Structures are given as C-alpha cells and as structure tokens.
Amino acid sequence: MSIKIGENIDLGEFPLLLAPMEDVSDPPFRYVCKQNGVDMMYTEFISSEGLIRDAAKSRQKLDIFEYERPIGIQIFGSDIEHMRQSSEICSQANPDLIDINYGCPVKNVACRGAGASLLQDIDKMVAMTKAVVEATHLPVTVKTRLGWDDSTKNVYEVAERLQDIGIKALSIHGRTRAQMYKGQADWSMIRDVKRNPRIHIPIFGNGDIDSVEKAAAWRQEYEVDGIMIGRASIGYPWIFREIKHFFNTGERLEGPTIAERVEVCRTHLTKSIEWKGDKVGIFEMRRHYANYFKGIPNFKEYRMQLVTLQTFEEIQEVLDEIQHSFSEVVV
Structure with a gap:
C-alpha cells in the first residue's frame, strides 16, 4: 500500500525521507541524496521572521528545483501571525508541502519560543498550526519530538490535536528537547502514536537510523510508515540506496568505492x-x-x-x- 500525503503526494510503500538540517540540507546536498534514492526531502528550516523581513539568507533557502520533488519547505517561528504570513510566502515558491518545525532543540531557536519550545504550550502549537493550514492550499506536515523533557512527553496529545486541525503527516524524533541529540532515541512512543486507532495520517520515525540493519529492524518493530534520516546521511548519501536495496532484495549492497x-x-x-x-x-x-x-x-x-x-x-x-x-x- 502506498503512503500518501494529502491527495497528490504518493511516496510509495515505505518512503525514506531526508531530515531538514540547518547548514546541511541545502540544494547541493539534496542533489546527491536524490541521486541515491531518497523519496522526499525538505529545505533547511527557514525563519518566519527572516522571510517576512525579506532577509537574503532566508529567501535563498526557498530555492527548490523540479528534480527534487516531492519537496517540502520547513518553517519555524514563535509568532502565529508571522508563521501565517510566511506560509503564504512559501506557497508562492511552489513546494509540494509546507512543514512546521516543532522539534529543533537548539538554544537560539527553542529559547526564543520556536521549534521544540512549542512543546511547552500545546494550545499555542495548535493555534499556530491551524493558522498555517488555513493560509495555504498545500498539505501541511509537522516535525516534532516526544516532549520537552521526561516529565512532559506529550506527543500523543500533539498527534491527535494536530491531525484534528488538518495536518497530513507527522514526523517524530524519538527524543525529548532536554535530550538534544544525546542518549538513545526511544521509538516506542512513536509506535504507540502509530497504533492509536484515531490516527490515520502517516507517521514517520526519526532518530538514530544509521545502518541498513537498524532501518530494517525498526521498520518491523516500530510499525512506522517511513523513516526520516538526518545525520547518518551527511557525507554518506549512499545510505538511502543501501537501505532500499536491502528492503527490495534482503541483501547488503557493497559500500561506495x-x-x-x-x-x-x-x-x-x-x-x-x-x-x-x-x-x-x-x-x-x-x-x-x-x-x-x-x-x-x-x-x-x-x-x-x-x-x-x-x-x-x-x-x-x-x-x-x-x-x-x-x-x-x-x-
């Protein structure tokens, strides 16, 4: 069965996604990942404030190319009205979807009320997402984490409420904001979201997939609709090709010469x-x-x-x- 985002984005049976990464997932890097079989990609995350101010760096990140499709533009911000306006600007760049970042843990994002910070205020997250969904004709997706810290793992509530206001897919990184990128990603909560009978949108798992074996094992164990890969693809875009080959044949592909x-x-x-x-x-x-x-x-x-x-x-x-x-x- 094909995994679809909205009406028109068909990602095949079990898509591999390239995570949006600041200073990494720009068009040159996306080009080599696309050559190696990635199914969907995202821009680096783009500041809604930067887009509204017409900052050159933010505007340049809107550059997308036909061969990259399907591709999403990812935005982040702390002001609901600015996020609404920036989604209108992004829509004019003609991506296939718009993604909202509620997962970035770094200080200069999360400590300014954007990214993973919204995990501390689900009502605001819902209102912001609703504003973006209503401002664009494109499918809207979200990337987030399990919660802010161990005492506030609220991804179940996030998944239900964001689906209810119209998001078309959810990518979940298996850590809290407090963990940053340390320790091990916990995908068991991602599986619980996927198993929730109320959830009908695609759920993509993210965090720690760095080998063919892990991708195959976690596909089975955690029942996700697809896998999003970030750090493991840096300097090694072949990871997408190798995972796909293994899924299709059960055999390990030789690494690049x-x-x-x-x-x-x-x-x-x-x-x-x-x-x-x-x-x-x-x-x-x-x-x-x-x-x-x-x-x-x-x-x-x-x-x-x-x-x-x-x-x-x-x-x-x-x-x-x-x-x-x-x-x-x-x-």
Missing part, C-alpha cells in the same frame, strides 16, 4: 559553486570533506589541503590524487 566517494564529493562541490558562487560554494563545502572520506587511513594531509585551497581547479587536483592514492583502499 573510493572512486564513487570522490565522484559524489566532486558533484556536491560543483553544485555548491553553481548555487552559491565560487567563494561561498568552496568555503561552505569544507564542512563535508571529512565526512565523505571518513575511515580512510592517513587522510589528514589531504583533508588539510581540501579545507584550505581556494580554487575549484586546485581542489579537483587533490580529489584526483585521493582517487589515485587510495584506489585499493576498502573503507
């Missing part, structure tokens, strides 16, 4: 420069190199070169050298 790692890194760099320009594109790509070549022995010297070189041509030469030097290495 050094040549593949170099090729995808090169593609990511090229897209980064196309989208951001030479200077910013090269600078912002630096955070990704260590992840693409994780596990390669004696790599430090190459990494130092990659994060200091200033031109596309010089970086290409180093990537060629990496491919040549480590061609026999299996990571």
Whole structure:
C-alpha cells in the first residue's frame, strides 16, 4: 500500500525521507541524496521572521528545483501571525508541502519560543498550526519530538490535536528537547502514536537510523510508515540506496568505492559553486570533506589541503590524487 500525503503526494510503500538540517540540507546536498534514492526531502528550516523581513539568507533557502520533488519547505517561528504570513510566502515558491518545525532543540531557536519550545504550550502549537493550514492550499506536515523533557512527553496529545486541525503527516524524533541529540532515541512512543486507532495520517520515525540493519529492524518493530534520516546521511548519501536495496532484495549492497566517494564529493562541490558562487560554494563545502572520506587511513594531509585551497581547479587536483592514492583502499 502506498503512503500518501494529502491527495497528490504518493511516496510509495515505505518512503525514506531526508531530515531538514540547518547548514546541511541545502540544494547541493539534496542533489546527491536524490541521486541515491531518497523519496522526499525538505529545505533547511527557514525563519518566519527572516522571510517576512525579506532577509537574503532566508529567501535563498526557498530555492527548490523540479528534480527534487516531492519537496517540502520547513518553517519555524514563535509568532502565529508571522508563521501565517510566511506560509503564504512559501506557497508562492511552489513546494509540494509546507512543514512546521516543532522539534529543533537548539538554544537560539527553542529559547526564543520556536521549534521544540512549542512543546511547552500545546494550545499555542495548535493555534499556530491551524493558522498555517488555513493560509495555504498545500498539505501541511509537522516535525516534532516526544516532549520537552521526561516529565512532559506529550506527543500523543500533539498527534491527535494536530491531525484534528488538518495536518497530513507527522514526523517524530524519538527524543525529548532536554535530550538534544544525546542518549538513545526511544521509538516506542512513536509506535504507540502509530497504533492509536484515531490516527490515520502517516507517521514517520526519526532518530538514530544509521545502518541498513537498524532501518530494517525498526521498520518491523516500530510499525512506522517511513523513516526520516538526518545525520547518518551527511557525507554518506549512499545510505538511502543501501537501505532500499536491502528492503527490495534482503541483501547488503557493497559500500561506495573510493572512486564513487570522490565522484559524489566532486558533484556536491560543483553544485555548491553553481548555487552559491565560487567563494561561498568552496568555503561552505569544507564542512563535508571529512565526512565523505571518513575511515580512510592517513587522510589528514589531504583533508588539510581540501579545507584550505581556494580554487575549484586546485581542489579537483587533490580529489584526483585521493582517487589515485587510495584506489585499493576498502573503507
């Protein structure tokens, strides 16, 4: 049976979603994930205040491309009217859906009354979501956490009340805000939400999926409609391809060769420069190199070169050298 969001977004039998990640899930990164089989993606989360003020950084995050579909624009904020207005702005960018972030735990979001902070005020969360749902013709989805802390795990109430006002899917990260990204994600509450006979929208699980085996085991154990993957895809977009192959065949796919790692890194760099320009594109790509070549022995010297070189041509030469030097290495 296909998982659908609203009337028109058909995600297939068991979709793999790319989590929205600040400073990571921009168009260049989304491109390499799409090439590796991800079923649905989201923009980085975008500040509703930034959109209304017409801030250049927020506006740039609205860039989406046809090949990325289906794609959602994710927004966050603390002011209901600003969230309503920003959903109208997002609708004009023509995504497939709008997602509201009620999960981000970081201080400069949660401590300003946005993101996971709304888990402390469910009435306001409901009112904000209702305003967004009513302001757009697009399906609205939500990403959240189990609760604010161990004493306020209120995701059951959140799921029912947000479904009642019209959201079309819910992604749940299996931690509280207090946990940030520490400890282990607890998916048992996600399963309980899915089992609730009142819940009929898709429920996606998020948190700690970092291997083919875990994806397969948790699919069975926690009964979710799909899996959202974040940190495990950074520098390793092949995770989507590998999980899908395992689901389809029961067999483990070989990991990427050094040549593949170099090729995808090169593609990511090229897209980064196309989208951001030479200077910013090269600078912002630096955070990704260590992840693409994780596990390669004696790599430090190459990494130092990659994060200091200033031109596309010089970086290409180093990537060629990496491919040549480590061609026999299996990571």
